[in-house]
Amino acid sequence: MKLLKKEWLFFIFLALFFPLYFKLKPTLNEIISSIDFATLRALIALLLITTALRISKFFDFLAIKTIDKFKNERRLAIAFISLALVLSMFLTNDITLFILVPLTIAFSSQIKNDLTKLIIFEAIAVNVGSALTPFGNPQNLFLFRQMDIGVLDFIKTMSFIVVPELVLLFIFVFLLFKPKTLEIELKEKVKVDKFLFFSSLILFLIFIFALENSLVRYALIIIISFYLFSKQNEVFLKFDYFLIFTFIIMFIDFSLLAKLQSVQDIMHSFKTDFINVFNISVVLSQFISNVPAAIFMTHFSNDYVAIAYGVNVAGNGLLISSLANVIALRFLNNSKVYLSFHKYSIPFFILSYLLVFLIIQKFI
Numbered sequence: 001m002k003l004l005k006k007e008w009l010f011f012i013f014l015a016l017f018f019p020l021y022f023k024l025k026p027t028l029n030e031i032i033s034s035i036d037f038a039t040l041r042a043l044i045a046l047l048l049i050t051t052a053l054r055i056s057k058f059f060d061f062l063a064i065k066t067i068d069k070f071k072n073e074r075r076l077a078i079a080f081i082s083l084a085l086v087l088s089m090f091l092t093n094d095i096t097l098f099i100l101v102p103l104t105i106a107f108s109s110q111i112k113n114d115l116t117k118l119i120i121f122e123a124i125a126v127n128v129g130s131a132l133t134p135f136g137n138p139q140n141l142f143l144f145r146q147m148d149i150g151v152l153d154f155i156k157t158m159s160f161i162v163v164p165e166l167v168l169l170f171i172f173v174f175l176l177f178k179p180k181t182l183e184i185e186l187k188e189k190v191k192v193d194k195f196l197f198f199s200s201l202i203l204f205l206i207f208i209f210a211l212e213n214s215l216v217r218y219a220l221i222i223i224i225s226f227y228l229f230s231k232q233n234e235v236f237l238k239f240d241y242f243l244i245f246t247f248i249i250m251f252i253d254f255s256l257l258a259k260l261q262s263v264q265d266i267m268h269s270f271k272t273d274f275i276n277v278f279n280i281s282v283v284l285s286q287f288i289s290n291v292p293a294a295i296f297m298t299h300f301s302n303d304y305v306a307i308a309y310g311v312n313v314a315g316n317g318l319l320i321s322s323l324a325n326v327i328a329l330r331f332l333n334n335s336k337v338y339l340s341f342h343k344y345s346i347p348f349f350i351l352s353y354l355l356v357f358l359i360i361q362k363f364i
Contacts, residue, residue: 005335007242009319009326013249020256034255035248039138039291042211043094044244045220048227049204050098052235056197057190059106064190070182077118077177080104081169084122085129091208093126093137093324101331112183116332120341121173123328124348127315128169130324131308132162137315137324139294143308146298160363161309164355172348196232243330247323254292272301274364281310282353285321290314313356317349318342 004011026034053059070076080100087096100122108115130136134144134154144154203223210219227235257263270276277297285293290311297307315322319329319338325345329337 006333007246008335010242010246010249013246013253016253017249017256020253020260024256024259026256026259031252035251038216039251040244040247041216041220042207043247045207045210045216045223046095046098047240047243048223048235049200049207050102051238051240052196052200052227052232053204054102055232055234055238056193056200058192058197059103060109060190061192062103062106064110072179072181073113073118074174074177074179076107076115076182077121077173078170080118081121081125081173084125085166085169088126088129089133089136092135093130093322094327095208096126096130097123097324097328101328105331110184112185113180116334116337116340117176117344119328119332120337120344121169121176123322123325123341124172124316124345125169126324126328127312127322128162128165131165131312131315132158137312138291139311140308142291142294143298143304146302147304157305158308158312160359161313161356164359165313165352168348168352168355172344176344199226199230240330243327246326250289250320250323251292254288257288258292258296267300272303274303274306275360277301277303277306278310278357278360281307282314282317285311285314286318287320289320290322309356309360313353314349316345316352318345321349 070079084096084100087099091099101119104115104119104122127137131140132155134140134151140154140158147154149157203219203226206222207216207219210216267280270280281293281297284296288296293314294307294311297311298304301307315324319325319341325341329341
């Protein structure tokens with residue numbers, strides 16, 4: 001029962017798999033081919049490295065050294081959310097969260113203030129910031145390759161939705177994060193495992209290089225081998241295996257859903273003008289996540305800008321609309337946070353959708 005409560009998202013998708021399986025009767029090869037192994041390899045590599053970095057206690061050490069620089073919750077939120085925005089434009093939304101969320105949790109351990117809301121807004125921020133560049137998130141990278149335009153042209157195109165979302169984000173931050181003084185409660189000094197920290201940092205740089213050059217499969221072998229042969233058993237003991245299982249079953253379910261004839265019929269019944277493609281991309285992302293939605297939509301429309309606008313705006317809706325949301329909240333290990341997330345994400349999504357919709361109507 002405890003496992004069911006903790007891993008509820010996995011079991012929901014597992015339950016969804018069975019009716020889809022009996023309806024479509026996919027072959028084993030079709031099921032395997034629906035899994036995005038490239039994404040899984042990257043996720044496993046990142047999880048191993050960030051698990052090791054947390055174990056090294058470096059984030060706790062950094063929190064102790066810098067916590068007094070931030071006088072109140074609003075200053076801390078502005079600093080971390082701004083950092084999330086900038087990093088996500090270049091390091092991708094997922095990688096940014098793997099860096100920032102453990103650091104935020106380390107800060108949280110040194111103060112009495114609850115930083116759950118900050119982590120939620122870090123997830124929102126990376127979805128906004130990563131939308132600007134072609135390498136900010138997986139859906140942009142995929143669509144950028146279809147568009148056949150330059151990086152600067154892509155950034156200019158996406159700025160139409162990112163700029164108003166940035167303004168909206170900081171309005172939310174100023175309204176929701178009060179200048180409440182940080183109640184610092186420094187715990188005992190931590191001892192940093194320097195070997196584990198610096199070796200993991202080097203592995204992270206290797207991973208970034210591998211990611212940029214489509215060499216992640218080789219980087220993963222290096223990362224696993226290093227932690228095995230250096231006898232860092234705690235890294236494997238504290239690894240989040242169920243996050244990987246959740247992603248696997250999600251990929252399978254999304255692929256099977258897209259093959260349902262009823263879904264195909266609905267998609268073909270819509271007109272493919274800019275507004276419709278945008279709206280369908282938004283709605284679809286809420287149910288199958290924005291990366292699969294982007295891929296799925298290209299089978300029905302070549303209006304890649306409309307798809308890009310839709311799947312990026314949609315990322316801050318329901319939890320499942322962006323896999324970055326799932327990653328961020330998994331760090332908290334608290335099922336109640338999923339309700340808290342939607343308390344902020346849904347109002348932000350509705351307002352940002354309306355803003356972008358008005359901009360599209362006016363200028364496009």
